[in-house]
Amino acid sequence: xxxxxxxxxxxxxxxxxxxxxxxxxxxxxxxxxxxxxxxxxxxxxxxxxxxxxxxxxxxxxxxxxxxxxxxxxxxxxxxxxxxxxxxxxxxxxxxxxxxxxxxxxxxxxxxxxxxxxxxxxxxxxxxxxxxxxxxxxxxxxxxxxxxxxxxxxxxxxxxxxxxxxxxxxxxxxxxxxxxxxxxxxxxxxxxxxxxxxxxxxxxxxxxxxxxxxxxxxxxxxxxxxxxxxxxxxxxxxxxxxxxxxxxxxxxxxxxxxxxxxxxxxxxxxxxxxxxxxxxxxxxxxxxxxxxxxxxxxxxxxxxxxxxxxxxxxxxxxxxxxxxxxxxxxxxxxxxxxxxxxxxxxxxxxxxxxxxxxxxxxxxxxxxxxxxxxxxxxxxxxxxxxxxxxxxxxxxxxxxxxxxxxxxxxxxxxxxxxxxxxxxxxxxxxxxxxxxxxxxxxxxxxxxxxxxxxxxxxxxxxxxxxxxxxxxxxxxxxxxxxxxxxxxxxxxxxxxxxxxxxxxxxxxxxxxxxxxxxxxxxxxxxxxxxxxxxxxxxxxxxxxxxxxxxxxxxxxxxxxxxxxxxxxxxxxxxxxxxxxxxxxxxxxxxxxxxxxxxxxxxxxxxxxxxxxxxxxxxxxxxxxxxxxxxxxxxxxxxxxxxxxxxxxxxxxxxxxxxxxxxxxxxxxxxxxxxxxxxxxxxxxxxxxxxxxxxxxxxxxxxxxxxxxxxxxxxxxxxxxxxxxxxxxxxxxxxxxxxx
Numbered sequence: 001x002x003x004x005x006x007x008x009x010x011x012x013x014x015x016x017x018x019x020x021x022x023x024x025x026x027x028x029x030x031x032x033x034x035x036x037x038x039x040x041x042x043x044x045x046x047x048x049x050x051x052x053x054x055x056x057x058x059x060x061x062x063x064x065x066x067x068x069x070x071x072x073x074x075x076x077x078x079x080x081x082x083x084x085x086x087x088x089x090x091x092x093x094x095x096x097x098x099x100x101x102x103x104x105x106x107x108x109x110x111x112x113x114x115x116x117x118x119x120x121x122x123x124x125x126x127x128x129x130x131x132x133x134x135x136x137x138x139x140x141x142x143x144x145x146x147x148x149x150x151x152x153x154x155x156x157x158x159x160x161x162x163x164x165x166x167x168x169x170x171x172x173x174x175x176x177x178x179x180x181x182x183x184x185x186x187x188x189x190x191x192x193x194x195x196x197x198x199x200x201x202x203x204x205x206x207x208x209x210x211x212x213x214x215x216x217x218x219x220x221x222x223x224x225x226x227x228x229x230x231x232x233x234x235x236x237x238x239x240x241x242x243x244x245x246x247x248x249x250x251x252x253x254x255x256x257x258x259x260x261x262x263x264x265x266x267x268x269x270x271x272x273x274x275x276x277x278x279x280x281x282x283x284x285x286x287x288x289x290x291x292x293x294x295x296x297x298x299x300x301x302x303x304x305x306x307x308x309x310x311x312x313x314x315x316x317x318x319x320x321x322x323x324x325x326x327x328x329x330x331x332x333x334x335x336x337x338x339x340x341x342x343x344x345x346x347x348x349x350x351x352x353x354x355x356x357x358x359x360x361x362x363x364x365x366x367x368x369x370x371x372x373x374x375x376x377x378x379x380x381x382x383x384x385x386x387x388x389x390x391x392x393x394x395x396x397x398x399x400x401x402x403x404x405x406x407x408x409x410x411x412x413x414x415x416x417x418x419x420x421x422x423x424x425x426x427x428x429x430x431x432x433x434x435x436x437x438x439x440x441x442x443x444x445x446x447x448x449x450x451x452x453x454x455x456x457x458x459x460x461x462x463x464x465x466x467x468x469x470x471x472x473x474x475x476x477x478x479x480x481x482x483x484x485x486x487x488x489x490x491x492x493x494x495x496x497x498x499x500x501x502x503x504x505x506x507x508x509x510x511x512x513x514x515x516x517x518x519x520x521x522x523x524x525x526x527x528x529x530x531x532x533x534x535x536x537x538x539x540x541x542x543x544x545x546x547x548x549x550x551x552x553x554x555x556x557x558x559x560x561x562x563x564x565x566x567x568x569x570x571x572x573x574x575x576x577x578x579x580x581x582x583x584x585x586x587x588x589x590x591x592x593x594x595x596x597x598x599x600x601x602x603x604x605x606x607x608x609x610x611x612x613x614x615x616x617x618x619x620x621x622x623x624x625x626x627x628x629x630x631x632x633x634x635x636x637x638x639x640x641x642x643x644x645x646x647x648x649x650x651x652x653x654x655x656x657x658x659x660x661x662x663x664x665x666x667x668x669x670x671x672x673x674x675x676x677x678x679x680x681x682x683x684x685x686x687x688x689x690x691x692x693x694x695x696x697x698x699x700x701x702x703x704x705x706x707x708x709x710x711x712x713x714x715x716x717x718x719x720x721x722x723x724x725x726x727x728x729x730x731x732x733x734x735x736x737x738x
Contacts, residue, residue: 172194621705
């Protein structure tokens with residue numbers, strides 16, 4: 001590790017209702033008594049550390065890891081419902097690996113002897129899942145994507161009786177996503193491309209490089225294999241025991257978008273980032289998508305516009321499933337039993353309707369639809385903002401849940417009757433668990449995740465797995481859901497972590513964590529494991545506020561990629577500080593803040609535009625809206641948040657809005673974190689300008705990290721580094737009243 005000193009340090013490393021005065025007094029007394037009692041009880045318990053959070057056992061689902069709804073059910077049932085699998089994982093700090101395992105349960109035994117058998121166990125030393133995308137082929141065979149330490153991820157098949165796993169693909173690079181036909185004979189998969197040498201060729205030595213549409217990353221990461229989901233993937237189809245054939249595609253493929261093969265292996269539907277954007281798409285009114293639809297791009301460069309595509313496995317061709325863009329969220333795919341039609345959610349419809357009213361609806365919002373294959377005739381199911389959560393192919397019933405930005409509410413069910421889709425009363429929960437059994441993951445802001453089984457006929461419920469019984473020995477922060485008025489008047493929701501030894505009347509230092517809050521999740525660190533470390537920070541006597549969104553669903557979406565995005569988020573932070581100060585909970589002079597990913601911009605804007613003064617800050621692997629980053633990785637986001645292009649008169653607008661032009665206003669020590677090859681360039685503007693002013697700045701580059709950190713050592717560098725950072729800058733006079 002190379003250190004340049006304290007200044008300019010560059011590290012290369014690794015709800016409360018008003019019930020009258022008497023009621024408020026009683027509420028306050030009970031709250032203080034409870035917090036005080038908890039504090040005394042916690043004195044005999046151990047404080048949780050970052051290492052503890054890395055080595056906790058977790059439900060291993062990619063959607064869950066990403067902070068959203070799980071991509072697969074907690075229990076993955078066999079077709080006959082007599083067995084099910086639960087996928088778990090935990091980090092190993094000593095080995096710098098993450099262990100995954102599949103537990104096999106017999107449905108008939110879960111109330112008598114709920115002990116699962118380990119079917120498969122693998123450990124990953126990369127940023128990928130060691131076991132992923134698990135699916136049953138029949139009642140004794142399971143397919144999955146797997147890798148072990150030192151191997152390349154491939155598709156495997158395991159027998160639940162013999163416990164023997166067989167490798168089905170032998171691709172020279174990592175297989176990152178796949179699906180398989182019901183008979184196991186056809187496989188479709190996406191794989192990482194071979195590293196491509198750009199500079200070290202005889203042609204370049206002789207004539208140099210003609211720079212056209214290449215990105216900085218492509219030019220400088222010459223011939224280096226990169227474990228990065230932002231790199232375009234290659235698509236292959238493979239008949240079992242035969243050589244895989246590549247299916248050419250001009251679009252950008254990634255494992256983070258859905259991919260589903262028809263049951264007979266004849267077709268595949270997948271979502272891509274489209275390379276070709278039609279002019280007609282400019283008429284769609286999606287405020288988030290529109291800037292990316294209209295932005296000027298060089299031919300062959302990546303867009304931020306998604307689309308569903310149809311792959312003909314026999315012909316090896318890819319064509320649009322729907323001639324329209326896909327909304328970013330709510331994407332899901334479900335095939336009919338015979339493979340002749342497919343359901344997709346979150347897609348817009350083509351603007352070819354002769355009815356002006358219908359065309360207006362198609363411009364406004366995405367739909368859930370059924371598409372006949374291969375004619376691609378469209379049958380709309382609903383235009384409500386819903387996403388597919390369960391599909392009963394035999395009964396032709398689909399369960400839809402509220403989508404992103406939609407008002408909360410129950411799921412809805414639709415059934416195809418006489419070739420027409422009709423809304424019907426919700427029958428059960430449509431989860432498709434085994435016969436008479438439901439398996440659920442239960443948790444909330446103060447209760448660690450546990451897995452339960454429930455008998456549907458009697459309602460009898462039993463604990464199947466306590467994932468982390470050791471948590472009973474930890475002094476954990478109590479998390480309270482709070483609401484407050486932002487400085488501009490809108491209401492915000494968040495979660496407040498009280499230090500385990502909280503004492504009423506004391507004012508604590510505060511760290512504001514950003515990027516969302518879900519009171520139904522036990523977020524030991526925050527929304528993700530990059531940068532955030534809520535419980536370990538609270539264990540050091542620091543109060544932590546996890547800032548969520550506006551209490552008005554979808555309202556914040558209106559401000560994304562506009563010059564109002566930064567001020568709106570800044571107002572939420574300022575209002576939070578005022579509210580916690582009013583409640584005499586924090587020392588207003590000792591406030592720190594963390595921005596990660598998109599919220600790095602929100603924090604950067606706040607540090608340079610707010611009259612509030614922060615004692616310390618972290619900007620981690622994020623979009624900063626800055627001039628240098630714009631020149632390196634130009635997207636519509638930079639022009640959106642700053643109000644124009646930084647050319648001519650537009651430059652004056654940038655001078656007002658862009659955080660990078662106002663780093664002279666910063667008084668807080670700033671820690672910069674960047675993950676992945678060349679990512680440090682995104683923070684070079686801030687690092688250089690703060691260093692030139694002799695202001696305290698540390699920059700930490702984790703060259704092989706991914707945006708959401710996975711490897712234990714890299715998580716320790718980020719999360720423990722931030723705990724130490726805030727302890728150093730906030731700890732003096734951290735307790736005691738002002």
